Amino acid sequence: MYTPARDDELTGLTNYADQQLGALRAALYGLTEEQARSTPCRSSLSVGGIVKHVEQGMAGAIDRLRNGAQSPELDEAGVAAYLDGLVLGADESAAELVERFDRTRVEFLEALAQTDPDSEAEAPPAPWSGIYESTPIKNRYYLVHQIEEFARHAGHADIIREQIDGQSVPGLEMSMAGAPANQFFTPFVPEPGTLLT
DSSP: OOOOOOOOHHHHHHHHHHHHHHHHHHTTTTOOHHHHHOOOSSSSOOHHHHHHHHHHHHHHHHHHHHHOOOOOOOSHHHHHHHHHTTSOOTTOOHHHHHHHHHHHHHHHHHHHHTOOTTSEEEEOOBGGGTBOSOEEEEHHHHHHHHHHHHHHHHHHHHHHHHHHHSOOHHHHHHHHTTOOOBTTBOOOOOOTTSTTO
């Protein structure tokens, strides 16, 4: 958790991004492989699928922060690859996904921490939002947008996790940190052999 601090802008942005990534990861804590794939809400989203999507988003952001804007592939194969990124495939495991997520997270935070928020950049087209041309931006816009996306998906993962077993992500994060019980919180004790245990 990113607690109140007198940090500079870039440190604050980096820490807020990391806070949301930690919440996403915690949503898997104590789940079985089957539960990580389950879709208990009306959508086809699972906690594992969301974490996979965010890991792929971080990988793309690393490339963008280091090499500049990239245009999305909007052909049939590009759309199929995007949709595939929201689902854990039959040949993938949530345990392997966590390892990949952790590696990409470190690299993403390093790239973010080396980015000047005030430097000039370009946002690629986003036809799903009605934007068909590249747009000049400051990197600040892109960095805040990353936090927005991570927070949105952390919320999705929290809701799905609560539907699976009633556990909320903030409580899972406190449990992982070893916080003692109090009047607001009872630590979650995961079954041995589940994710992140």
